[in-house]
Amino acid sequence: MEVIICPDARRVGEVGGAKVAGLARQAGPSVVLGAATGSSPLGTYATLAGLVLRGELDLSGASVFALDEYVGLPPDHPESYHAVIDRTVTVPLGLDPARVHVPDGARAGLSTAGVRYEDTIKAAGGVDVQILGIGSNGHIGFNEPASSLASRTRVKTLTEQTRLDNRRFFASLDEVPVRCVTQGLGTILDARHAVLVASGAGKAEAVAAMVEGPVTAMCPASVLQLHQHATVIVDEDAASLLRHADYYRSVQATLLNEQGAGY
Ligand code: F6R
Numbered sequence: 001m002e003v004i005i006c007p008d009a010r011r012v013g014e015v016g017g018a019k020v021a022g023l024a025r026q027a028g029p030s031v032v033l034g035a036a037t038g039s040s041p042l043g044t045y046a047t048l049a050g051l052v053l054r055g056e057l058d059l060s061g062a063s064v065f066a067l068d069e070y071v072g073l074p075p076d077h078p079e080s081y082h083a084v085i086d087r088t089v090t091v092p093l094g095l096d097p098a099r100v101h102v103p104d105g106a107r108a109g110l111s112t113a114g115v116r117y118e119d120t121i122k123a124a125g126g127v128d129v130q131i132l133g134i135g136s137n138g139h140i141g142f143n144e145p146a147s148s149l150a151s152r153t154r155v156k157t158l159t160e161q162t163r164l165d166n167r168r169f170f171a172s173l174d175e176v177p178v179r180c181v182t183q184g185l186g187t188i189l190d191a192r193h194a195v196l197v198a199s200g201a202g203k204a205e206a207v208a209a210m211v212e213g214p215v216t217a218m219c220p221a222s223v224l225q226l227h228q229h230a231t232v233i234v235d236e237d238a239a240s241l242l243r244h245a246d247y248y249r250s251v252q253a254t255l256l257n258e259q260g261a262g263y
Contacts, residue, residue, distance in 0.1 A: 001224060002231040003211060003248035005239045009199035013043015016197040016233050020129055021048060021057050023193050027128040029061040032121075034188075036067050036141075037084045038166075040133030040197050049092035059093050063124050065117075067132070067141040067188075069105035070177035071155065079169045080105070103153060103181035113181045114153035121153075121187070130191035134198050137161050138206040138219035142182035145218045149226075151184030185223045194227050199235040207234055208241035 006012045024031045035041070051057035066085045075082035082102045090100045101120055104113045121127065132140050137159060143151060144159045156179065158166075163176040170176050188194065198207055210221035211232060224230040239245050 001211060001227075002251075003239075003242070004231065004233045004252055005242075005245060005249055006233060006235050009235050010043060012197050012199050012233050012235050014047050016041070016044035016131075016195060017047020017051065019195050019231055019233065020044060020131060021051050023129045023195070024057065024059065024062065027192075029058065030063070031059070031061075032063045032065065032124050032126065032128045033059075034065050034067060034127040034130035034132075034183075034191055035085060035089050036131050036133045037081050037088070038133045040199065041131050042088060044131060044195075044197055045088050045092060052092075052094050059095055062093075062095055063099040064089060064095060064101065065121055065124070065127055065183075066100075066102040067130075068180050068182035069103040071105045071110065071179035071181060072107055072177055073105060075102075103183075105181050110155060110181070114155065114184075117153045117181070117183070118187065127191035128193065130188055130194045132188070132194060132196040132221075134196060134203060134206050134210060134221050135162055136165055136202050136206055138209055138221050140185070140188060140196070140221045140224070142180045143185050143188075143220040145220060147185055147217055147220050149215070149217055149220075149223050150186040152187050153181065153183045156180055156182050185220055189223060189227055191227075192229065194224055194230040196221070196224065196230070196232045197234070198232070198238045201237040201240060203234070203238040204241040207232070207238050208243070212243055 066081050069081045073080040090097055103117045142156050166176050167173045209219040215222045215225050
């Protein structure tokens with residue numbers, strides 16, 4: 001696992017965007033990106049949007065697969081992940097909406113939503129670069145603690161903690177959906193690269209458990225320790241509980257010295 005510690009959240013977005021852009025260029029014009037929603041990746045998306053705007057990155061042939069969707073929110077609800085991905089990813093990155101996919105959270109057909117989504121990812125050739133955030137309880141996607149480390153896309157129930165964390169996007173806690181369709185941990189592990197971004201002290205415990213704790217379903221993000229190409233980009237606050245922070249800094253300083261910024 002590569003751990004990059006940045007001075008602040010703004011820099012996390014710049015480094016995250018540069019890292020994803022580099023991997024996208026390597027993958028070629030029909031790169032397949034995996035996209036998280038929430039606050040964490042917004043800076044990364046803004047950096048990518050800037051590169052696209054300046055003609056330094058062309059994502060017009062890219063496909064995108066969102067990680068998750070709430071069950072029961074119509075796609076045109078402003079907080080449905082269909083709408084959020086459209087607003088924060090599809091439009092600013094100049095993507096073809098026909099190639100942007102979000103799990104189907106409609107109650108009708110819910111029992112097949114996971115398999116249908118897995119089939120669509122497979123048909124696209126799999127995800128090249130998966131962009132991730134992390135929940136304060138260590139979830140990635142909406143794989144809450146105790147999720148199977150081998151899980152595939154399916155319906156999950158959100159924890160009270162996650163609903164409280166996401167309450168800020170809704171008028172009241174009652175409006176925060178209780179269930180979701182999320183890519184599984186096994187699905188996320190299949191991505192060829194994983195880039196996780198996190199900032200703020202509220203993520204410090206989860207980040208330490210993910211990077212330095214045991215691989216355990218109680219911290220679902222710890223499954224990334226089994227991924228061959230996982231990059232974790234955090235600010236000082238989110239890194240504050242990492243015991244080996246000095247080592248991660250020295251690795252980055254060595255790389256910078258030898259190759260210039262590796263991202
Ligand atoms: C949502 C997702 C979640 C979020 C996590 C952190 O698509 O994948 O795992 O990344 O809940 O959310 P923020 O970034 O809002 O703190």
